Amino acid sequence: MSARTIYYLPGAGGQIHTGLGQGLLDRGFDLAGRETRGDFKLLPFQDKIDLIARDLQSGFWTEDARVVCNSFGAYLFLHAQAGMSPFPGHLLLLSPIVGHFVNEDRMMGFVPPRSDRLMELAESGQFPTPTKAHIHVGEEDWQSHPDAVVRFGKATGIPVTIVARRGHTLGKEYVGNVLDEWIRASRAHTRVFVDVCQRGTSRIFLTRSCRSGIFAETTPHTIAWST
Numbered sequence: 001m002s003a004r005t006i007y008y009l010p011g012a013g014g015q016i017h018t019g020l021g022q023g024l025l026d027r028g029f030d031l032a033g034r035e036t037r038g039d040f041k042l043l044p045f046q047d048k049i050d051l052i053a054r055d056l057q058s059g060f061w062t063e064d065a066r067v068v069c070n071s072f073g074a075y076l077f078l079h080a081q082a083g084m085s086p087f088p089g090h091l092l093l094l095s096p097i098v099g100h101f102v103n104e105d106r107m108m109g110f111v112p113p114r115s116d117r118l119m120e121l122a123e124s125g126q127f128p129t130p131t132k133a134h135i136h137v138g139e140e141d142w143q144s145h146p147d148a149v150v151r152f153g154k155a156t157g158i159p160v161t162i163v164a165r166r167g168h169t170l171g172k173e174y175v176g177n178v179l180d181e182w183i184r185a186s187r188a189h190t191r192v193f194v195d196v197c198q199r200g201t202s203r204i205f206l207t208r209s210c211r212s213g214i215f216a217e218t219t220p221h222t223i224a225w226s227t
Contacts, residue, residue: 001071004028004030004104005059006029006032006066006068006071007030007031007032007033007055007056007059007065007066007068008021008022008024008031008032008062008065008073008074009033009052009069009070009074010033010035010036010070010073011036011070011071011072011073011095012071013035013036013037014036014037014070014071014073015073016031016032016033016035017031019179020094022163023175023176023179024179027179027180029066031083032060033055034048034051034052034055036048036065036073036076036198044114045079045114048076049076049080049083049155051155052077052078054117056080056084057084061087061088062089062188063066063088064089064090064194065087065089065090066090066183066186067089067092068091068092068094068096069091069093069096070095070096071093071095071097071143071144072093072110074093074095074096074098075096075097075098075118077093078093079118081127081128081130082117084128086128086129086130087130088131088132088186090132091130091134092134092136092182093135093136094135094136094137094178095109095136095137095138095141095144095169095170096137096144097112097143097144098118098119099116099119099132100116101113103118105187110143118152119152119155122152122155124157125155129156129158130158134158134159134182135149135153135158135159136160136170136178137149137161138159138161138162138166138167138168138169138170139163139164140166143168144168146162150162
């Protein structure tokens with residue numbers, strides 16, 4: 001697959017070539033991926049993740065490959081990743097679903113298939129963590145709850161940015177800035193992601209040295225832990 005092609009998994013019902021996908025097209029990239037709609041939506045859960053795993057291994061299993069996942073698309077990717085060796089390329093997860101969620105105020109909830117598996121694998125040390133992955137989630141997101149995402153990030157060692165005053169939709173300007181920095185970082189083949197939110201929109205940012213494997217404080221809005 002061409003280095004100009006990004007593998008993109010949008011959220012449930014989302015389309016590859018609209019929204020975030022359009023932002024990637026505007027930056028000169030081609031797109032491949034799966035949409036959770038139509039025939040793909042009707043497939044059993046295992047068939048969905050098997051297809052995604054096959055896509056990745058056949059066309060995107062290189063150190064310079066780029067994968068972007070949003071919401072439920074990230075949930076599908078993480079389940080596919082759970083059955084493979086760590087993805088070697090650059091991975092960006094936006095508002096990822098990592099398990100079930102309930103919002104009592106809205107009287108809404110969602111229990112996806114195998115809703116506890118990702119956290120169980122992560123906290124038992126069995127999740128095959130990609131080495132160049134980054135997560136962004138909204139502070140007020142009740143679907144991709146930041147507490148659950150930070151818990152998953154801490155267990156796997158994936159850097160997590162919590163975006164202040166944002167919900168499940170992080171906003172076009174914020175996501176655009178993240179995409180630009182992520183693309184620059186992936187072109188430089190760096191494993192240290194730079195916080196693009198220097199103006200206080202990011203409350204927590206976790207990053208990891210590519211050599212030490214130790215989390216370290218890098219900005220005034222950073223918390224730290226060691227793996």
